[in-house]
Amino acid sequence: MADTLSNSQIRFLRGMAHDLKPLMQIGNKGLTPAFSAELDAALEHHELVKVKVGGDDREARDQVIHAMADALRAHLVQRIGHTAVLYRPSKDKRTIVLPRA
Numbered sequence: 001m002a003d004t005l006s007n008s009q010i011r012f013l014r015g016m017a018h019d020l021k022p023l024m025q026i027g028n029k030g031l032t033p034a035f036s037a038e039l040d041a042a043l044e045h046h047e048l049v050k051v052k053v054g055g056d057d058r059e060a061r062d063q064v065i066h067a068m069a070d071a072l073r074a075h076l077v078q079r080i081g082h083t084a085v086l087y088r089p090s091k092d093k094r095t096i097v098l099p100r101a
Contacts, residue, residue: 005075005087009098013077017048017085017095025052031068040072041087047096048077051084 005013023042026035042049051068053061065084069076074088089096 005062005077005098007025008092012087012099013048013087013096017050017077020048020050020085022050022083023050024049026064026068027054028040031064031071036068039068043072043074043086044088044090047094048085048087050084053082055082056077057064 012071023046024035024039039049039051051065053064055061055064058070058073061082062079063078068074068084069086072086072088077085077087079085087096
C-alpha cells in the first residue's frame with residue numbers, strides 16, 4: 001500500500017463497488033492463512049472485492065478488517081456494517097483505471 005487514495009478515487013471505487021456482491025465471507029475462525037490466500041487471489045483477479053465479516057462485536061470486526069487490509073496490502077475503500085470493500089491494483093493485468101488524484 002505505497003500510495004494513498006484521494007477522495008475522488010475513493011468515490012469512484014465506491015461507485016464501482018455498489019453493485020458488487022460479496023465474494024468472500026469470514027466466519028468464526030477469523031483471518032486464517034487459507035482465507036488470506038483466497039482473498040489475495042480474488043484481489044489479483046478482480047482488484048475490487050466485497051468481503052462480509054461475521055460477528056456481533058463491532059470493534060472485533062474493525063480489527064479483522066484492518067488486519068485483512070494490512071496483511072494483503074490493500075486499500076480499505078468502504079466499510080458498512082458487516083461488509084468491507086477492498087481495492088488493490090493487479091500486478092499482472094490492471095483493469096480498473098483510477099481517476100487522477
